[in-house]
Structures are given as structure tokens and as C-alpha cells.
Amino acid sequence: MIYFDNAATSLPKPQTVYKAVEAAMLTCGNPGRSGHKASLHAGRIVYDCRESIADLFGLPEPERVIFTQNATHALNIAIKSQLHDGGHAVISGYEHNSVARPLQMMKNVTFTVVHTPLFDCDKAFEEIAAAVKPDTKCIISTHVSNVFGFILPLERLDRFCGQKGIKLIIDASQSAGILPIDIKTLPNTSFICMPGHKALYGPQGTGILLCGNTDSITSIMEGGTGSESSNLNQPDMLPDMLESGTLNVCGIAGLLAGVKYVSEKGLRNIYENEESLCQRLVSGLYHIDGLKAFYDKKHHCGPVSIVSTKMPSEELCFLLGEKGFCLRGGLHCSPLAHISAGTQKEGTARISFSVFSTEKEVDSFLEEIRKLQKEA
Amino acid sequence: MGCLIVVGSITYAQRLARLFSSHGIALSVIKPPVSLGHGSCSYALRIKEADLQKAAALLSGISIKIKGIYVVENGKYREAEI
Numbered sequence: 001m002i003y004f005d006n007a008a009t010s011l012p013k014p015q016t017v018y019k020a021v022e023a024a025m026l027t028c029g030n031p032g033r034s035g036h037k038a039s040l041h042a043g044r045i046v047y048d049c050r051e052s053i054a055d056l057f058g059l060p061e062p063e064r065v066i067f068t069q070n071a072t073h074a075l076n077i078a079i080k081s082q083l084h085d086g087g088h089a090v091i092s093g094y095e096h097n098s099v100a101r102p103l104q105m106m107k108n109v110t111f112t113v114v115h116t117p118l119f120d121c122d123k124a125f126e127e128i129a130a131a132v133k134p135d136t137k138c139i140i141s142t143h144v145s146n147v148f149g150f151i152l153p154l155e156r157l158d159r160f161c162g163q164k165g166i167k168l169i170i171d172a173s174q175s176a177g178i179l180p181i182d183i184k185t186l187p188n189t190s191f192i193c194m195p196g197h198k199a200l201y202g203p204q205g206t207g208i209l210l211c212g213n214t215d216s217i218t219s220i221m222e223g224g225t226g227s228e229s230s231n232l233n234q235p236d237m238l239p240d241m242l243e244s245g246t247l248n249v250c251g252i253a254g255l256l257a258g259v260k261y262v263s264e265k266g267l268r269n270i271y272e273n274e275e276s277l278c279q280r281l282v283s284g285l286y287h288i289d290g291l292k293a294f295y296d297k298k299h300h301c302g303p304v305s306i307v308s309t310k311m312p313s314e315e316l317c318f319l320l321g322e323k324g325f326c327l328r329g330g331l332h333c334s335p336l337a338h339i340s341a342g343t344q345k346e347g348t349a350r351i352s353f354s355v356f357s358t359e360k361e362v363d364s365f366l367e368e369i370r371k372l373q374k375e376a
Numbered sequence: 377m378g379c380l381i382v383v384g385s386i387t388y389a390q391r392l393a394r395l396f397s398s399h400g401i402a403l404s405v406i407k408p409p410v411s412l413g414h415g416s417c418s419y420a421l422r423i424k425e426a427d428l429q430k431a432a433a434l435l436s437g438i439s440i441k442i443k444g445i446y447v448v449e450n451g452k453y454r455e456a457e458i
Contacts, residue, residue, distance in 0.1 A: 031386060032385060032386035032387070032419075034407065035405075035406050035407030035419075040405055043386040043389075043390055043405070044390060046386075046387075046390075047386070047387060047390030047391070047394075050387065051394070061439070062387070062391060063387045063388070063391065225385070226385070226386065226417055227384050227385040227386075227416065227417055227418065228384060228416045228417070229416050229417040230410075230415040230416045231416060235384070235385075237384055237385060237388075237441070239385075239387055240384075240385050240387070
């Protein structure tokens with residue numbers, strides 16, 4: 001099997017991740033609940049992970065790192081906190097349904113989707129800025145499109161939010177663990193949301209919410225936190241306010257190993273290695289009849305989308321799957337991105353690498369897709 | 377004799393534990409009696425009384441709400457004088 005669906009979840013994980021999950025299953029009690037060794041041991045692992053993540057993203061207070069089930073969960077908390085008493089939001093034309101659907105569900109919220117051409121950073125910034133209205137409370141933008149790997153201009157958007165007195169919410173699902181993100185350089189960003197199981201190499205069922213410069217934080221689930229137990233109101237301190245119920249300690253232990261792996265490997269090395277594979281892929285695809293790859297190396301990170309003039313993306317993925325290649329076809333839960341790029345009718349086939357992907361795997365893929373296109 | 381520094385959550389306790397350890401203060405993270413946590417579940421760092429002033433100086437530079445600091449004597453607790 002050659003796995004090129006790392007934008008959905010990374011596979012394989014580093015060996016240290018598997019070992020950490022197993023060790024946690026064998027040794028961890030419930031963190032933050034009891035005073036015995038098994039509970040305290042779990043509490044240390046959870047805190048170590050919080051601290052490692054805070055270090056990686058420049059957050060001075062580890063308690064502002066919140067563990068969630070996934071990036072969607074983190075985005076729901078962020079969006080419902082920022083817009084809990086209504087208002088208007090502006091979102092980029094490359095947002096995932098995990099942004100669009102919560103907004104659509106909120107009765108007292110309106111939002112504007114800003115469709116702009118693929119890989120045009122200036123246009124994206126200008127049109128998002130132009131869509132801000134007097135009642136706009138926030139801009140929500142993905143850092144990197146999960147379909148096309150288009151890098152959105154976050155620093156400019158953050159500065160613009162500062163000028164307007166509004167907040168930026170960032171979906172870092174495809175960039176966390178590949179591109180540097182330093183929350184200290186994003187003073188107008190209220191939340192950064194990300195999965196733990198993609199380029200941070202943690203297990204599925206792990207997600208992260210970074211609470212930046214905001215006091216507007218609201219829980220979307222209340223319950224036991226192991227703190228302030230005699231008070232029936234939800235604690236207002238972080239992370240407890242947003243972490244009711246037993247944490248996914250085994251997942252967090254694996255995530256800690258994943259974050260350490262990423263930190264040791266270095267973001268620059270990871271990014272350069274993956275982009276080099278993307279360039280090899282795109283150069284090879286260029287010479288195959290009936291294929292189009294969406295790529296601009298100046299503004300790209302992560303997934304590469306392709307379309308075939310000879311078959312729908314799902315069929316292409318199915319046929320490649322028969323040959324042992326794992327990639328995803330369709331709309332990738334991001335219909336807005338396809339409207340922006342003009343691919344909404346057929347969707348795209350998406351290839352996404354990880355630190356474990358190799359040039360040999362890319363070459364095998366090119367050989368197979370060349371054959372399929374020729375036979376079609 | 378020892379001292380208890382009571383905080384509201386395991387996260388705060390772990391953050392303080394990391395800070396104190398890095399400054400050579402020996403400690404244990406424990407669950408204190410509910411009465412010391414203002415009637416709620418809490419965590420505490422148990423340190424030697426001899427380290428209390430050093431610990432208190434470190435606390436002044438960190439934004440963590442401390443619920444109370446107590447001296448433990450023969451199984452009884454009294455508020456520490458800092």
C-alpha cells in the first residue's frame with residue numbers, strides 16, 4: 001500500500017507514537033481527578049503535551065492549549081465563542097464545512113463567503129478585507145486549503161483585524177506541523193484550531209484549540225472537570241472550562257510523541273521534503289495527457305489536487321486504489337473551495353504526503369497514473 | 377513539617393511543579409482536603425517549609441490563581457505567613 005491521504009490523517013505514525021499510546025493504556029489513570037500515582041502520571045503526560053504544543057506554537061501559557069476531539073470540535077468552540085451573541089463573520093472561499101456548517105447553524109449569525117482565484121494571495125486579502133461590515137466580529141480563514149494546498153495570507157489578515165478591532169480565527173488543519181505558526185506574531189487572532197492526527201502525527205480522536213488574544217470564550221459542553229466541584233457553574237479557568245469529561249489520555253500521550261517527533265525533525269525540513277515531493281509529482285503529471293494539477297510553488301503547502309479529463313476523480317481514485325494507492329477523491333468536505341477554483345462539478349483527486357513519503361513512491365504513482373490515463 | 381500550595385486544577389499544579397523543580401525545590405503533587413480548596417476539589421504542591429519563601433518568590437512572577445498556602449503540622453493545617 002502507498003498512502004497518499006495524509007491530509008485526511010497521517011499514516012503511518014512514528015513508532016514512538018504507537019509505543020506511547022500502548023504505554024498510556026497500560027499505566028494511566030484519569031488525569032486531574034485523583035491523587036494516586038496512576039492519576040498523577042496521566043496528569044503529567046497531559047501537561048507535558050500541553051507544554052510541548054505551547055512551545056511549538058509560541059503560546060506563553062500552556063493552560064491556553066485545549067484538547068479537543070478533532071479540529072472540527074476546536075472550530076466549533078472557537079466560532080461559538082466568538083459569535084455567541086450573534087453578528088457577522090467573513091470567511092475565505094477555501095473553508096471546510098467545519099467552518100461553514102457551524103455558521104450556517106447559528107440563527108443569530110450571518111456570514112459572507114469570499115470566493116477568490118486559486119493561489120492569488122493579494123486578491124484573497126483584498127476581497128476578504130472589502131467584505132468586512134460594521135457588524136463584522138471576525139474573519140475566519142484556513143491557513144492552507146485542504147483541497148489545493150493554497151496558503152492564505154494570515155499575517156496580513158491578522159494586522160487588518162487589528163486595524164478594524166475584530167478578531168481572526170485560524171483553521172490550521174493542514175499547516176500545523178509543517179509551517180511555522182507563532183501566536184505571538186498574531187496578536188489579533190482569538191483562536192487557532194487544528195487536528196492532532198494529521199501533520200502532528202498523533203492518533204485519531206485528538207484535536208487542539210489554542211486560545212489566543214481573547215476573553216470571549218464559551219463552553220459548548222459542560223460537566224465534570226475535577227475542579228471547583230462544589231460549584232454547579234462551569235469553571236471559568238482554562239483549560240477546565242473547555243475540557244469537561246475524561247480526556248483522551250492515550251491519544252494525548254501519542255500526540256505528545258508526535259509533537260516531539262515533529263519538533264526534532266524540524267518544520268523547515270518537513271516542509272522542504274514534502275514540497276520537493278510535490279514538485280516531483282507535478283513535474284511528472286505535466287507530461288501525462290488529460291491531467292491537470294493545481295499547483296503554484298510560491299503559495300503552496302501540503303495537498304495537491306488533480307483532475308482528469310478522462311474520468312471523474314472518484315473513479316480515478318478507485319482505479320488507483322486497485323493498484324494499492326490510497327488517495328481521496330470528491331469534494332473533500334470543502335464545497336466552497338471547489339466553487340472558488342471552479343472544480344465543484346467533478347471535485348478533484350487529492351494527493352497528500354507526509355514525512356514518510358518517498359520519491360520512489362511518487363515515481364510508482366506517476367507510472368501507474370500514466371498507464372491509467374493511456375488506457376482510459 | 378511541610379507546606380501546601382493549593383491551586384484549582386491539575387494543570388496549574390503541573391505548571392507550578394515544573395517551575396519549582398526547575399529551581400531545585402523538591403515537591404509532591406497531592407490532593408488536599410476539600411476544606412483547603414474552599415469547598416471544592418483542588419490540587420496542591422507539598423514542599424518543605426524551608427523552601428516556602430523561595431516558592432513564594434517564584435509565585436509572584438506567574439499568573440496562576442493560588443487558593444491558599446498552608447503549613448502542615450501533626451496532620452493539622454494553618455495558613456502560612458509569607
